[in-house]
Amino acid sequence: MNMEEILFSIIVNAGEARGNAYEALKIAQKGEYNSAKEKLKEAEGGIGVAHGAQTDLIQKEINGEDIDMSLLSVHAQDHLMTTIAEKSLIEHMIGLYKRIEELEKRMEG
Template sequence: MTETEQKILMMISSSGESKAKAFEALNQVAEGQYDKARALLKEAQEIDLEAHKVQTQLITAEMSDSEDKPEMSLLMVHAQDHYMTSQLARDLIEKLIDVFEKKEGK
């Protein structure tokens, strides 16, 4: 496995972990645990930052004039999909928490 493939797999893994934390936060909302939910979303965001760093490295390398720049691959497209959906899940769940808190008058 190449170094680039390892980075891409780390991006997929981080994105999956972030999305799992976001849905765990939503489960906490269902139990009325808003502080726990917000803490889990913060964890999800921090995990997303790791995936974002890898994404930035790969995009920067692809844009370089270097001869060893990474090629676009199906694996990278897959990683990008995971990263984007984890961000969407986190953002949507954050808004849902706001809605439920407002509804309960918190």
């Protein structure tokens, strides 16, 4: 893959992962935690692909290849890191939804 293809792989896979993470949050809001967990697994898969592409770039640079830093490369890195952070936050939010649901059930019963 050339540099642009690697960068677009990072952007596309991170973007799909972000979308899956937010979909998991919407599903969890309905109390469907198993389905939300599956969507988070899909998000993790996309992050893994994007991170693999990022690692390829790092290895190329370590091996002495010239890696041009461009606005596109900065955008790709930012997109991936933001997705990782948002997925982590969403996982915590889903945990809070579960706790709230459990507390509400206790209060009702």
